[in-house]
Amino acid sequence: MLINKKTLEYLAELSRIELEKKSEDKLLKDLQKILGHFEELKEVDMENVDPTRPPSTSSKAKSGAVAGGRAERDLSHAERGGTIEMNVFREDEPSVKRQMPAVQLTGQFPEKENGFLKVPAVFE
Amino acid sequence: MNQRITNRYEFTNKLIMEISELTIKKFHEGLVNKQFSAFEITKEFFDYIEKMDVEIEAYLRLTKDLALSQANRIDVELASRNFEISKYLIGVPLAIKDNILIEGELATAGSKILENYRASYDATVIKKLKSAGAIFLGKTNMDEFAMGSSTENSAFQKTKNPRDLERVPGGSSGGSAAAVASDMAVAALGSDTGGSIRQPAGFCGVVGLKPTYGAVSRHGLIAMASSLDQIGPIAKTVEDTAILFEAIKGKDELDATSIDLRPTTYDLRLEDIKKLKIGLPKEYFQGADLRGLNADSRGKSGLDKATEKSLQETINILKSQGFKFKEISLPHTKYALSCYYIIMPAEVSANLARFDGIRYSQMSNVKGQMLNLKNIYFKTRGEGFGDEVKRRIILGTYVLSSGYYDAYYAKAQKVRRLIKEDFDKVFNPSADGVDVILTPVSPTPAFKIGEKTNDPLQMYLSDIFTIPVNLAGLPAISIPVNLKAKSPKLKANLPIGFQLIGKHFHEVDILEIGQYYEKLATSH
Numbered sequence: 001m002l003i004n005k006k007t008l009e010y011l012a013e014l015s016r017i018e019l020e021k022k023s024e025d026k027l028l029k030d031l032q033k034i035l036g037h038f039e040e041l042k043e044v045d046m047e048n049v050d051p052t053r054p055p056s057t058s059s060k061a062k063s064g065a066v067a068g069g070r071a072e073r074d075l076s077h078a079e080r081g082g083t084i085e086m087n088v089f090r091e092d093e094p095s096v097k098r099q100m101p102a103v104q105l106t107g108q109f110p111e112k113e114n115g116f117l118k119v120p121a122v123f124e
Numbered sequence: 125m126n127q128r129i130t131n132r133y134e135f136t137n138k139l140i141m142e143i144s145e146l147t148i149k150k151f152h153e154g155l156v157n158k159q160f161s162a163f164e165i166t167k168e169f170f171d172y173i174e175k176m177d178v179e180i181e182a183y184l185r186l187t188k189d190l191a192l193s194q195a196n197r198i199d200v201e202l203a204s205r206n207f208e209i210s211k212y213l214i215g216v217p218l219a220i221k222d223n224i225l226i227e228g229e230l231a232t233a234g235s236k237i238l239e240n241y242r243a244s245y246d247a248t249v250i251k252k253l254k255s256a257g258a259i260f261l262g263k264t265n266m267d268e269f270a271m272g273s274s275t276e277n278s279a280f281q282k283t284k285n286p287r288d289l290e291r292v293p294g295g296s297s298g299g300s301a302a303a304v305a306s307d308m309a310v311a312a313l314g315s316d317t318g319g320s321i322r323q324p325a326g327f328c329g330v331v332g333l334k335p336t337y338g339a340v341s342r343h344g345l346i347a348m349a350s351s352l353d354q355i356g357p358i359a360k361t362v363e364d365t366a367i368l369f370e371a372i373k374g375k376d377e378l379d380a381t382s383i384d385l386r387p388t389t390y391d392l393r394l395e396d397i398k399k400l401k402i403g404l405p406k407e408y409f410q411g412a413d414l415r416g417l418n419a420d421s422r423g424k425s426g427l428d429k430a431t432e433k434s435l436q437e438t439i440n441i442l443k444s445q446g447f448k449f450k451e452i453s454l455p456h457t458k459y460a461l462s463c464y465y466i467i468m469p470a471e472v473s474a475n476l477a478r479f480d481g482i483r484y485s486q487m488s489n490v491k492g493q494m495l496n497l498k499n500i501y502f503k504t505r506g507e508g509f510g511d512e513v514k515r516r517i518i519l520g521t522y523v524l525s526s527g528y529y530d531a532y533y534a535k536a537q538k539v540r541r542l543i544k545e546d547f548d549k550v551f552n553p554s555a556d557g558v559d560v561i562l563t564p565v566s567p568t569p570a571f572k573i574g575e576k577t578n579d580p581l582q583m584y585l586s587d588i589f590t591i592p593v594n595l596a597g598l599p600a601i602s603i604p605v606n607l608k609a610k611s612p613k614l615k616a617n618l619p620i621g622f623q624l625i626g627k628h629f630h631e632v633d634i635l636e637i638g639q640y641y642e643k644l645a646t647s648h
Contacts, residue, residue: 015518016498027511033580034519041462041539044539046535051540110481
């Protein structure tokens, strides 16, 4: 039994989802089936696999425009792994682009008081 | 009973064009040559939708006020020649998947938990399309939070496949695909995390592109799995898909995972395109792993008969034109499903933690009750999320929880690396690599509504050919094998799509072969 009812209830608690008693059994069965399918991953030889580094040691990440056109077919090593290992920074300043009138955001609060979002006590 | 909807709809006396013939370029011609005004045609589309969508239910809601005011503005600008006439997307009516934010409009992501949520900003792709002059007709139906392969998981309605109303349009961008396939929009936007653009495009007989991860900004896309999601176009032709892709791609300061891309010129000279070598991965042409397919419906390879026949047709057409094919192997293909269904739910459990009944909309079962905070969370999420969403959040929570992290999540990340490396190896130019890979899109054509809803694992299996692409971050397009099948006069064959997978940021390769194939298939 890869997952039992107690674990399911614990997970529901962690994810803050109230489960209906009547649907718990079906959910448990479905999850067991899905997790059962994952057993096949045990077959895979993962001895020397590092999930974050491409096989090539080069970390020459290119910044700037990436050629998508026909003329430049060979992309650099760092790009061939599927993730370009490049840090993307911006200035630590408020971005002009993101400014919007506060009422647009606060207007949808379910309960408010003096422009603040009202919630029940976080700690009891 | 197989019901058929006729696509022919007469416009006003001024317009003799069949609505099904309206591609972006034809539309543009009509607008620029004053065959119709943006306002007129937008109204015609709304009239058409009112008749067609009763049965299909592709749209969750129409954005009439927005569209008509956009159209008015465009007519004014065209008259005063303020708009660059060369911009193809001026006035083009589009359908937008309901997980993409349009400021001021509802964005539900197909879920009750967001039933009253109004977007407070435009997604970057929407901003770009607005400045290109496009018009938004409405928001389309989808599987809840993009979780599903049939659009049956929508909290609101079931969309039907326009080619057979008893079958699903695919998912999760089923509404967008159905809208384009039934001409209720000239084109649409969808999103793709594990096949959600390509599979419905395949099922409905239209074209769908998932760009390279990072090619299109995700700012304003309600997140599902952040390392896999991409927004992409769904359209009637590959050319239209390319036009839309050009308009929405590009680096966005508000999406740190987006990449700067130069504008692409599409150059359809056959001698150059034919130099592209096409790989056929043997793992995608075996049916051995396909559960749920009975022996009668399998072809020689084990694949579904109709799919096998159609793919062979496609390969033959391309071969006859001089394209070179090579059999390749992607050995870790079979582990992609497990890998995806560990990583994606893990990311989902994090991304959906924000839906707490406080920040977005409030659920009716919670309103006015004296609940403590924890209970607000429990009840909101218990009531607001559908079964599939709950399943995936719980699965994700499980694989990330202590004691299980190494057994599942860490393992899946390693397998993801291996899957990417499979593609790297076959694409490697210094190792006799191929340039593009051709595969089926789905194991079978569109299945019947309700056929797979009882067995989630069965549903997941419909994405086995599309999932590896998202794990590797590659671009891929789904193109109908028989493009002429759109005509209502043709036999009632269900659409079947083939998939072209390109190297990272090489959308141009798959779009060019696609456009070339389109010309071939429509002249055969």
